[in-house]
Amino acid sequence: MLSVGGLVGRFWSRLGCVLCVAVGCAGLGWGTPPGYSGAPADGGRDCTACHRGQVNSDRRGGLVIHAGSFQPGVRQKVLLTLSHPQARRWGFQLTARLARDQAKQAGTFTGSPEVAVICGPEGRKAPCQGALEFANHTALSSYRGKPGPVSWQVEWTPPAAEAGEVIFYAAGLAANNDGSAQGDWTYTAQLRVAPAADFGKQQPGAETRKVDPTWLRRRLPELSARPAEFTTASCQYKPIFGAGDPDARICRSVSRFGELVVQAGGASAPVSFAREEHAWVVLEGGGLLHYDGREQPVRAGDFFYLAPGVRHWLENDGKSACRVIVMGFRVPAGADMKPPEKLPLANIEEVPKQVVGSHPPSTLYQLLMGDRRSTRDRIAAGITLTSLFIMEFDPGGTNFPHHHEREEEIYLVLDGHGEMVAGGGMDGIEGRHPARAGDAYFFRLNCTVGFYAGNQAGEPKSRILAVRSLFPFAVR
Incomplete structure (x- = not known):
């Protein structure tokens, strides 16, 4: 043909x-x-x-x-x-x-x-x-x-x-x-x-107009794969937040956050994003990352930074599916987008667990990736991305509810269960919502955010993959 x-x-x-x-x-x-x-x-x-x-x-x-x-x-x-x-x-x-x-x-x-x-x-x-x-x-x-x-x-x-x-x-x-x-x-x-769901419908009056939410919740196992720039017959993408999600407009610094699954022997489509930086975390399986004309083997636990404008794709040369969390962030005009000389890559097992700042010792952090000025993270490469980390909670542990005045944040529960804090009232009482492995939350800036672990002694610890990114109006 x-x-x-x-x-x-x-x-x-x-x-x-x-x-x-x-x-x-x-x-x-x-x-x-x-x-x-x-x-x-x-x-x-x-x-x-x-x-x-x-x-x-x-x-x-x-x-x-x-x-x-x-x-x-x-x-x-x-x-x-x-x-x-x-x-x-x-x-x-x-x-x-x-x-x-x-x-x-x-x-x-x-x-x-x-x-x-x-x-x-x-x-x-x-x-x-x-x-x-x-x-x-x-x-x-x-x-x-x-x-x-x-x-x-x-x-x-x-x-x-x-x-x-x-x-x-x-x-x-x-x-x-x-x-x-x-x-x-x-x-x-x-x-x-199908035709767009709102085609031909009368717009609601001001008295029924919906207000944009300050936080979003998605349950990953219940989401469906959708076509995206990455997808092929052997590669599926589930949008969680951002591109491909019905509420994508709510995310300002986050361009996409989703799950990429490449079947054994398959590959994702080659992509490059002119004004979008990426951080990928390999949750399961492995493969061969093609990046800027080079090849880099990756395995479960690897996380890496993909610079704006650099062509890349993932090939699965293994015998089982490769599952990756894909995070993309909008890079503002005028930012220095020169890519690092080498692919910034590390493995979660290499990153020590530590207590951070004023958070209690019942929560340990693995600081995976920060911005280019970071001196505490394993990788310092982000432009809009400010912090990528994993939290591990002891039974009944918490990271103390808090909020960020300059950043959006996403939590993905990897293991365990508990109560997610999302928003709160004038009385200072936070909103608590049951959360378990596979739940994902997006928080707009200034939204109260936190987690109370529900795991008991002897149960696996609760773990959350979290990422923060600079809201567009913020100036460093």
Whole structure:
């Protein structure tokens, strides 16, 4: 399915792209012929119509469609990510159908130098005027010789009238770039999306207007994986706070906080964030971190700093899933974003447990990472990140409820149970909420925060992974 953009038909045979003369590909110099997206209404045809092999048979790679809920008539982007460790040429075909009648087109695609749009069933160029539409790669976006994963962004305008749910169908070809139809890998994917929940609803009056919360609570085991920049067929991401969470706007310095799981033999998609620094903590498993063109083995307990603008991804070369907590923080304009010469990395076991400041000795801290000026943390690298640490509580222990005037904070309960302090009243009495392993809390600045351990003598100690980050208005 490797497209040739505007090249003539004789080039199709060299690309090995769904080019069988029997289906008329040789005459379609501007892209793959229509009807090979895997959509059931089109007979379920995909790249295996010409390329040898079975669809989705090699779990080392995969195809993922990323798209959120939509507002009718409002253009948005659909992201496709295709991966395979041995592929060196890439292609896709995408179509959008009404869920209630999958023989009908849902909305329209917009072409670009990297996306060709053709109409079914005859294969003419867009505009399609209501006929079925198929978005394909072009010669420019077939990424010849490039290792994966690769991604394409397709602009899609939903139907102008509210039409209910839409299903995207896509097929992707991860080719070995040898010019033949053998030794390539075909993947298919589908994604159902719905209109935005608030579309068409009357906005509430001032008397019913909701006020932004001062703290948020999420339970990690109950959250669902969602498409994100990192995700592939073998890598899932659960947003806890920030990007991907319905209340992302509440977080000002925190751009994302979530759980990344890379399956054995899989990999996350390569990413880089121009104005976002990251701290990752490996909770389970291990793998190979690709960072700025270098490779670094990582294992359970490792934590490391990823500088803004540096390309990175995680490959799992082990036999079990690798589970990582991903934390991202917005870097303000004008900040010095020069990355450290070496990847800042350490392991939790290397960090001593200690009493900190005015907190009671019933709570021991492991100071993992601080800002660049820190002299007490194992790693000093943060710009917006000010403190990453683990708290371990004795039975009945506490860190004394408190608040921060300049920082947002997140607690993730790793082990044990107790009562989380979140907010309080004018009488000075804090709000207490039952908390157990897997619970996560986000606290806005000046929100009362703390924890009372509920574990008894002989039970495992309660442990919390915590991170603080500088609120945007603060000046050091």
